[in-house]
Amino acid sequence: AAKDDGGCRWTGPREEQDTHEATCIYVVVKAQIAPLRERLEGEIRELKASNLKSEQQHSELQRDMLLSAATLGDERMVSRLLHLTGVSVDYVNPHFGGDTMLHAAAGKGHVEIVKLLINKGSDVNQRTTTAQGDTPLMCATQQGHSTVAE
Structure with a gap:
């Protein structure tokens, strides 16, 4: 075989030429494909x-929406988001004291x-991660929500 302007040129017996050309084509194609791959x-x-x-951002947004809905008192939204998102009811928000x-x-x-x-x-x-380690009952009583405590 001899190099001929960037390709392969066969100089051997005619009966081996097809095999050689197939090999040349394979090598050239593989070389051209490598950078693309x-x-x-x-x-x-x-x-x-x-x-x-x-x-990750989507999951964080779902958790934030649930916490916001619970904080704002939107029962329908809390119920719906719990059903749709699969977020744990006991998700601990690290940005709000646990x-x-x-x-x-x-x-x-x-x-x-x-x-x-x-x-x-x-x-x-479940206790918060703050130094007080409040339970939900403690949060309710500290804020004067005795009906929640009952």
């Missing part, structure tokens, strides 16, 4: 990383949401 694999890695970040939705609802006196969350299995003994 590398670029595509890099783009796939970037998309996966971007997708993971997007999923409050759960039950802490937020109890502290604001939202009796129906407190009942809903307890019926969904929320831990009534």
